[in-house]
Amino acid sequence: MANIITTRNVRLYYGDHEALHGIDLDFPKNQITALIGPSGSGKSTFLRCLNRMNDLVSGVTITGSLKLDGKDIYSPQTDVVALRKKVGMVFQQPNPFPFSVFDNVAFGLRLAGIKDHKLIQERVETSLKQAAVWEEVKDNLTDNALSFSGGQQQRICIARVLAVQPEIILMDEPTSALDPVSAGKIEELLLDIQDKFTVAIVTHNMQQASRISDRTAFFLDGKLVETGSTKQLFMAPKQEATSDYLNGKFG
Amino acid sequence: MNAKRIDKLATAVISLLVGVVVLILLSLIGYILVTGLPHISWHFLTSPSQAFLKGGGIGDQLFNSFYLLVLTLVISFPIALGAGIYLFEYAPKNWVTNTIRVAIEVLSSLPSVVVGLFGFLLFVVEFKLGFSILSGAIALTFFNLPLLTRSIENSLTAVPKLQREAGLALGFSRWQTVLGVIFPEALPGILTAVILSAGRIFGEAAALIYTAGQSAPILNFANWNPFSPTSPLNPMRPAETLAVHIWKINSEGIMPDASAVSAGASAVLIVVVLLFNFSARWLGNRIYRKITASK
Numbered sequence: 001m002a003n004i005i006t007t008r009n010v011r012l013y014y015g016d017h018e019a020l021h022g023i024d025l026d027f028p029k030n031q032i033t034a035l036i037g038p039s040g041s042g043k044s045t046f047l048r049c050l051n052r053m054n055d056l057v058s059g060v061t062i063t064g065s066l067k068l069d070g071k072d073i074y075s076p077q078t079d080v081v082a083l084r085k086k087v088g089m090v091f092q093q094p095n096p097f098p099f100s101v102f103d104n105v106a107f108g109l110r111l112a113g114i115k116d117h118k119l120i121q122e123r124v125e126t127s128l129k130q131a132a133v134w135e136e137v138k139d140n141l142t143d144n145a146l147s148f149s150g151g152q153q154q155r156i157c158i159a160r161v162l163a164v165q166p167e168i169i170l171m172d173e174p175t176s177a178l179d180p181v182s183a184g185k186i187e188e189l190l191l192d193i194q195d196k197f198t199v200a201i202v203t204h205n206m207q208q209a210s211r212i213s214d215r216t217a218f219f220l221d222g223k224l225v226e227t228g229s230t231k232q233l234f235m236a237p238k239q240e241a242t243s244d245y246l247n248g249k250f251g
Numbered sequence: 252m253n254a255k256r257i258d259k260l261a262t263a264v265i266s267l268l269v270g271v272v273v274l275i276l277l278s279l280i281g282y283i284l285v286t287g288l289p290h291i292s293w294h295f296l297t298s299p300s301q302a303f304l305k306g307g308g309i310g311d312q313l314f315n316s317f318y319l320l321v322l323t324l325v326i327s328f329p330i331a332l333g334a335g336i337y338l339f340e341y342a343p344k345n346w347v348t349n350t351i352r353v354a355i356e357v358l359s360s361l362p363s364v365v366v367g368l369f370g371f372l373l374f375v376v377e378f379k380l381g382f383s384i385l386s387g388a389i390a391l392t393f394f395n396l397p398l399l400t401r402s403i404e405n406s407l408t409a410v411p412k413l414q415r416e417a418g419l420a421l422g423f424s425r426w427q428t429v430l431g432v433i434f435p436e437a438l439p440g441i442l443t444a445v446i447l448s449a450g451r452i453f454g455e456a457a458a459l460i461y462t463a464g465q466s467a468p469i470l471n472f473a474n475w476n477p478f479s480p481t482s483p484l485n486p487m488r489p490a491e492t493l494a495v496h497i498w499k500i501n502s503e504g505i506m507p508d509a510s511a512v513s514a515g516a517s518a519v520l521i522v523v524v525l526l527f528n529f530s531a532r533w534l535g536n537r538i539y540r541k542i543t544a545s546k
Contacts, residue, residue, distance in 0.1 A: 051420060053416065053419070053420060056416070058344060081423070081424050082422070083422075084419065084420055084421065084422040085421075085422030088420065088421065088422075089416075089420035091413060091416065091417065091420075093413055095411070095413040095414060095416070095417045096417075097414065097418075097432055098435070098542045099435075107431065108421045108422070108423075111431065112422075144541075144542070157417070161421065164421060164422060
């Protein structure tokens with residue numbers, strides 16, 4: 001199985017404080033990798049290294065090797081804008097732009113230089129269908145995206161990311177602000193799109209990780225404790241800390 | 252005394268203080284409107300002023316005020332927008348940026364008469380622009396820039412951080428994110444800031460006495476050639492504004508109906524400034540509701 005992202009010995013510092021202590025983690029193509037662990041274990045921080053969102057935080061330094069398709073993500077030659085087109089991101093809080101549903105999804109395409117209106121329309125429809133929200137918004141495409149429910153907003157955000165056709169999608173607890181029904185819809189759509197996209201998802205919900213992910217990585221105190229196929233990690237964890245966490249002894 | 256009684260007492264004292272503020276404000280506006288409104292007529296609003304005779308109007312001064320306002324905003328808005336965006340998105344957090352911020356704060360607390368005298372020395376005398384609308388507009392730009400820059404930056408900062416992250420994470424450049432995502436969302440706040448600053452510009456007198464001048468040459472409203480000295484559009488002509496006119500009448504007015512003209516002009520000034528303020532609120536709320544889709 002080809003790895004689309006490989007990381008070796010990733011360390012992240014806030015000033016002098018080391019928050020990630022040497023993470024080695026690979027993301028196989030077209031698979032869903034779940035990052036689990038208690039709050040403050042560094043899983044979101046690590047996720048944000050992959051599309052350089054930590055660049056926005058002042059005082060952060062990152063060392064180690066992070067590669068996308070064999071190319072160094074942190075090389076001075078890396079075009080961050082181009083990188084983020086390949087590595088999309090969905091956030092914990094739904095954050096659609098205050099435009100119409102159509103414009104939310106089409107915006108990235110227009111900025112990418114696509115002028116053909118028909119192509120944009122097709123792409124918007126496909127993306128909204130992939131994000132399993134088309135049926136709910138198709139008659140109200142010109143309505144402001146903020147007038148929809150939280151679950152619908154989050155799926156519009158996912159469609160917005162899918163539209164620019166990234167290779168990998170990072171999801172930072174995408175369902176934790178949503179009700180169970182909406183969360184379920186997002187889980188279903190992730191299973192539907194995984195043959196086209198690679199997904200890395202941070203989640204606090206272990207049932208969710210076990211339902212949808214192919215591989216799981218368990219983080220604790222800024223370290224990667226254990227990684228493996230989801231089945232193996234949940235059924236037969238090798239580390240005692242993993243088993244303790246899965247059994248609810250802490251976290 | 253127990254906590255409940257202290258709370259009641261505090262509420263009473265605070266209500267009283269607010270009452271005093273509101274009372275002062277209302278009586279001031281009320282007095283100006285009651286003494287001024289009876290003098291306002293179509294003739295008063297449209298005819299030129301008289302230096303020695305009674306029955307003069309404020310037509311030219313009113314036009315000058317609006318023209319100066321438009322010119323000032325045309326000059327100051329782009330600069331303030333650029334500076335606001337720079338401070339919001341691009342300025343590194345270091346001593347240079349801090350110095351800029353302190354400079355803006357100092358500039359915003361300059362007395363307007365100082366701005367006027369500075370404008371007089373630099374633009375009127377040194378740059379030989381003379382007493383002109385242009386000199387006045389540049390002086391008012393100096394007067395207006397700090398607060399406008401500050402409020403534009405505040406409007407941009409008020410947009411949730413998540414929106415900025417969403418734009419950047421989608422592979423937009425910083426400029427695309429600011430222009431396409433943050434600016435539209437900050438627009439209601441920015442518009443409100445512009446309109447409120449328009450009210451301040453409209454009522455400003457001290458900065459204009461030495462820059463735009465105190466004379467109102469006869470204007471020919473049929474002449475729209477901006478290079479002709481009698482054209483209302485000529486930016487190089489001296490132009491007494493409404494606020495300056497009020498100041499002048501009260502200090503050296505010799506027309507027989509000076510107090511009536513002054514009262515009428517003051518009422519017009521107050522009404523226009525109030526209109527600016529209310530329209531700012533109305534427009535801001537309206538756009539905000541449209542953008543956030545709240546009913």
